[in-house]
Amino acid sequence: MSVELEEKAPQLGDATHPERQHEPLVFERSGEGKVGYSLPPLDVPPVMAIPESLRRSEIEGETEISEVEVARHFTRLSRLNFSIDQALYPLGSCTMKHNPRTNEEVARLSGFAASHPFAPEEVSQGTLELAWRLERALIELTGLPRVTLQPSAGAQGELAGILMIRAALEKSGNPRKVVLIPDSAHGTNPASAHFAGYKVSELKSNARGTLDLHVLEDAMTEDVAALMLTVPNTLGIFESQILEIARVVHGKGGYLYCDGANFNSFVGIAKPGLMGIDVIHMNLHKTFSTPHGGGGPGSGPVAVTEKLIPFLPRPTIERRPDGTFRLDYDRPDSIGRLRTFLGNYGMFVRALAYISAYGNRIGEVARGAVLNANYIRAGLTGIYHLKYDAPSMHEIVFSDKKQAEHGVHAGDIGKRLMDFGFHPPTISFPLIVHGALMIEPTETEGKAGLDAFIDAMRQIAREAEDNPEILLKAPHTTPVRRVDEVAAAKNLILRWRPQGMRRDI
Amino acid sequence: MKFLPLSEADRAEMLRAIGAPSVEALFNVIPKEVREEPKLPPPLSEIEIRRLMGGLSARNASARETAFFLGAGLYNHYVSAISDQMLYRAEWLTSYTPYQPEVSQGTLQSVFEFQTHICLLTGLDVANASLYEGASALVEALLMAERLVKGRRKAVLSRGIHPEYRETVRTYFTNLGLDVVEVPLSNEGVTDRALLDRAVDETTFAVAVQSPNFLGLVEDWNTSSNAAKTKGAMSVAVVAEAISLALLASPASGGADIACGEAQSLGVPMHNGGPLLGFMACRAEHQRQIPGRLVGQTHDAEGRRAFCLTLSTREQHIRREKATSNICTNQGLMALASNIHMSLLGKRGLREVAEQSHAKAQYLKREISKLPGYRLPYAGPTFNEFCVEAPEPAAPLLARLAVRGILAGAPLSRFWPGEDNRFLTAVTELNTKEEMDRLIAALGAER
Numbered sequence: 001m002s003v004e005l006e007e008k009a010p011q012l013g014d015a016t017h018p019e020r021q022h023e024p025l026v027f028e029r030s031g032e033g034k035v036g037y038s039l040p041p042l043d044v045p046p047v048m049a050i051p052e053s054l055r056r057s058e059i060e061g062e063t064e065i066s067e068v069e070v071a072r073h074f075t076r077l078s079r080l081n082f083s084i085d086q087a088l089y090p091l092g093s094c095t096m097k098h099n100p101r102t103n104e105e106v107a108r109l110s111g112f113a114a115s116h117p118f119a120p121e122e123v124s125q126g127t128l129e130l131a132w133r134l135e136r137a138l139i140e141l142t143g144l145p146r147v148t149l150q151p152s153a154g155a156q157g158e159l160a161g162i163l164m165i166r167a168a169l170e171k172s173g174n175p176r177k178v179v180l181i182p183d184s185a186h187g188t189n190p191a192s193a194h195f196a197g198y199k200v201s202e203l204k205s206n207a208r209g210t211l212d213l214h215v216l217e218d219a220m221t222e223d224v225a226a227l228m229l230t231v232p233n234t235l236g237i238f239e240s241q242i243l244e245i246a247r248v249v250h251g252k253g254g255y256l257y258c259d260g261a262n263f264n265s266f267v268g269i270a271k272p273g274l275m276g277i278d279v280i281h282m283n284l285h286k287t288f289s290t291p292h293g294g295g296g297p298g299s300g301p302v303a304v305t306e307k308l309i310p311f312l313p314r315p316t317i318e319r320r321p322d323g324t325f326r327l328d329y330d331r332p333d334s335i336g337r338l339r340t341f342l343g344n345y346g347m348f349v350r351a352l353a354y355i356s357a358y359g360n361r362i363g364e365v366a367r368g369a370v371l372n373a374n375y376i377r378a379g380l381t382g383i384y385h386l387k388y389d390a391p392s393m394h395e396i397v398f399s400d401k402k403q404a405e406h407g408v409h410a411g412d413i414g415k416r417l418m419d420f421g422f423h424p425p426t427i428s429f430p431l432i433v434h435g436a437l438m439i440e441p442t443e444t445e446g447k448a449g450l451d452a453f454i455d456a457m458r459q460i461a462r463e464a465e466d467n468p469e470i471l472l473k474a475p476h477t478t479p480v481r482r483v484d485e486v487a488a489a490k491n492l493i494l495r496w497r498p499q500g501m502r503r504d505i
Numbered sequence: 506m507k508f509l510p511l512s513e514a515d516r517a518e519m520l521r522a523i524g525a526p527s528v529e530a531l532f533n534v535i536p537k538e539v540r541e542e543p544k545l546p547p548p549l550s551e552i553e554i555r556r557l558m559g560g561l562s563a564r565n566a567s568a569r570e571t572a573f574f575l576g577a578g579l580y581n582h583y584v585s586a587i588s589d590q591m592l593y594r595a596e597w598l599t600s601y602t603p604y605q606p607e608v609s610q611g612t613l614q615s616v617f618e619f620q621t622h623i624c625l626l627t628g629l630d631v632a633n634a635s636l637y638e639g640a641s642a643l644v645e646a647l648l649m650a651e652r653l654v655k656g657r658r659k660a661v662l663s664r665g666i667h668p669e670y671r672e673t674v675r676t677y678f679t680n681l682g683l684d685v686v687e688v689p690l691s692n693e694g695v696t697d698r699a700l701l702d703r704a705v706d707e708t709t710f711a712v713a714v715q716s717p718n719f720l721g722l723v724e725d726w727n728t729s730s731n732a733a734k735t736k737g738a739m740s741v742a743v744v745a746e747a748i749s750l751a752l753l754a755s756p757a758s759g760g761a762d763i764a765c766g767e768a769q770s771l772g773v774p775m776h777n778g779g780p781l782l783g784f785m786a787c788r789a790e791h792q793r794q795i796p797g798r799l800v801g802q803t804h805d806a807e808g809r810r811a812f813c814l815t816l817s818t819r820e821q822h823i824r825r826e827k828a829t830s831n832i833c834t835n836q837g838l839m840a841l842a843s844n845i846h847m848s849l850l851g852k853r854g855l856r857e858v859a860e861q862s863h864a865k866a867q868y869l870k871r872e873i874s875k876l877p878g879y880r881l882p883y884a885g886p887t888f889n890e891f892c893v894e895a896p897e898p899a900a901p902l903l904a905r906l907a908v909r910g911i912l913a914g915a916p917l918s919r920f921w922p923g924e925d926n927r928f929l930t931a932v933t934e935l936n937t938k939e940e941m942d943r944l945i946a947a948l949g950a951e952r
Contacts, residue, residue, distance in 0.1 A: 341778025
């Protein structure tokens with residue numbers, strides 16, 4: 001190959017590079033008469049028994065496209081995504097860990113993927129036993145006596161938990177009015193409490209970034225139904241006074257709710273049940289490694305204390321004395337159901353496979369996650385501002401305070417990280433750290449990856465001083481350059497429309 | 506442990522950098538009293554996991570190995586091989602919510618396409634990026650309607666809506682000070698028009714009807730839309746068998762303001778009931794009240810077309826307790842599967858799947874009605890599912906057939922006490938005439 005040709009070859013980052021060429025919308029690839037499917041010929045008479053007045057005309061604008069083009073389209077689109085399998089994905093609070101592929105394989109076994117929850121119990125013993133086994137494992141890991149697998153994701157788990165607390169309080173005469181939530185909490189917490197009919201009262205974190213016992217004592221009245229606490233909190237700091245916190249909450253007849261989004265940092269090491277926690281939701285897509293899938297599906301099982309068992313969503317899965325399994329719909333005190341069927345069952349299969357792979361050594365997960373986060377902390381301390389310097393668990397929240405002096409903000413640092421081949425951390429959360437950079441490496445990152453990340457962050461800090469322009473214009477090497485999100489919200493285009501399309505068809 | 510990439514030497518070096526004597530020391534912040542090792546079995550190898558799961562899987566009836574006619578809100582439709590193989594790609598599987606558009610254009614564009622497919626099918630202007638599943642999608646649709654018609658407290662729901670959807674609505678509504686009124690079905694098995702008109706009044710914010718309804722009967726969206734419009738309420742169209750959207754009059758054409766429900770039929774395997782794919786669509790004038798994630802088209806710094814999440818000021822991470830919904834993680838991968846599937850089937854394929862499902866269901870319906878003792882209690886038009894009245898209690902009958910490899914349907918008794926002899930049977934393009942004849946012969950032999 002001649003030097004000239006090599007020089008002409010497009011480089012990643014060039015507008016001419018294939019990775020940066022436009023991939024048209026699948027609708028724009030459509031062409032009349034093309035097909036992407038085949039069905040067997042109809043083996044019964046072609047009857048149409050629905051009156052014309054209840055039928056539609058053709059689906060104007062829908063695709064006509066071959067399988068080849070669909071394969072290329074979605075393969076090309078996929079290459080515009082960053083993924084865990086590529087490199088460190090330190091999106092704090094989201095626990096972006098490796099997803100074992102065995103779990104994908106077993107979830108697709110026909111007895112799981114092609115089964116139906118309304119099939120008679122006689123031919124569903126395997127699906128019921130698997131769910132029951134997962135419940136047992138989560139019971140053992142949480143130290144709480146009962147689990148529901150029904151909630152579709154963490155936020156729905158939160159709602160289920162608060163609804164159970166409400167039902168229990170109501171049963172004893174007074175549902176109470178308020179849920180206490182620290183100012184460092186995930187936004188889903190106040191939203192969930194609101195949907196359960198509670199007023200939210202925000203608790204200010206102390207200088208250490210944790211919940212102050214005095215603040216709690218002042219706020220904890222007999223009007224308070226629950227304290228929703230994230231353990232460790234969103235700063236990655238463990239609430240070391242957890243037992244005292246539980247005593248204060250219980251002393252006033254309230255419940256201690258734990259947002260278990262950060263369970264990855266102590267799974268297999270400590271048990272929420274021993275901490276005085278009454279309810280904890282877990283995210284199977286975080287701690288138990290079911291894939292994040294570009295934004296779900298999640299799954300948000302909830303473990304509860306003895307007092308809340310009667311209020312669990314129905315149905316529950318029960319084991320009979322003869323060892324067979326059944327669904328119990330007859331639960332008069334149940335909060336009801338939060339969705340159809342049994343929950344995101346496919347995630348149960350993956351989570352049980354994951355827990356089985358670690359077994360009694362699952363504490364290694366937390367050890368690895370905490371070690372990795374602390375290594376990043378050690379590598380970046382002094383270079384990035386650390387507002388709260390209490391010991392870190394699985395994640396570390398720096399801020400852009402030093403870089404902001406040069407006009408560079410957390411968002412810019414995140415965008416520049418893309419040029420170094422990393423996904424940005426969580427930006428601007430938790431809200432109590434201005435310009436937050438929330439970094440969670442997880443246990444599935446090796447030392448080389450951590451070192452490369454630390455090096456990139458250090459270089460970015462140097463660039464912020466020497467050449468802030470490069471950060472303000474970052475990223476430079478991604479499939480598209482900085483995306484105008486303001487324009488998207490101002491001029492809403494939420495779909496493609498065929499040319500000249502009529503409304504109301 | 507094969508998912509843990511640190512060597513002993515790495516660990517030692519990292520601890521030196523941190524200045525900690527041991528990994529255990531990093532956990533000193535956790536009080537001793539709350540620490541306990543889990544009593545779980547020893548770790549399993551990949552081979553053992555496959556064996557364990559294979560054993561559990563083998564004890565379930567699978568639609569791939571039986572004559573399968575179960576539906577009731579979850580349907581056994583064809584999914585192209587390419588769809589599932591695409592889901593294995595790490596770029597789809599192991600990425601997350603596209604908060605950072607520059608490295609998430611694949612997911613963002615796919616969601617934009619998914620939103621478009623849902624708009625084309627429902628006839629409405631705007632669709633969101635997905636919701637968990639049908640029941641919570643209905644809850645979100647009703648809450649949206651309540652925001653749009655402020656100050657009203659009553660939702661009117663047809664009893665033809667999936668019973669589990671209605672139960673979910675009750676769970677969510679209990680503590681929000683909102684009332685739910687259910688309108689019974691007529692003797693024809695569709696929403697009773699007179700009772701519906703009577704139930705809707707000036708305090709009603711939404712009227713919701715499902716079509717095909719839980720009994721499989723096709724409802725006319727216009728009935729509920731007219732009832733809603735007369736009183737200034739929102740008309741909510743509920744769809745639990747989304748492939749019907751390719752054949753039946755669209756919610757928009759029937760005057761619906763919001764369409765919502767379950768899109769599992771559009772390319773998502775049954776998964777024993779989850780993960781599924783909730784959807785929602787609405788008219789343009791209401792787009793700022795639609796809950797959940799939305800992807801919009803925009804441009805990058807060099808003027809190229811690009812996509813990003815938009816209108817996030819409605820969402821909980823910004824609005825906290827004032828958010829339109831508490832939903833965060835939704836059904837990204839399922840929306841992708843569905844986008845691939847809908848793109849492959851397209852204009853003609855979606856229609857053909859719907860027509861085949863309908864024609865096959867008509868065949869089975871006719872043949873069952875000929876069986877002595879069997880009766881079809883409702884005469885109205887159905888799409889691909891219908892109610893059968895057996896000459897004996899349905900649940901034990903269905904269990905006997907299931908053991909013989911025929912999943913004939915879902916008993917109604919769990920949802921409608923007193924309807925012991927009735928069951929729902931669903932037919933899709935995957936059912937062959939031979940399977941249907943086998944079912945008919947088995948039902949005949951049971952007599």
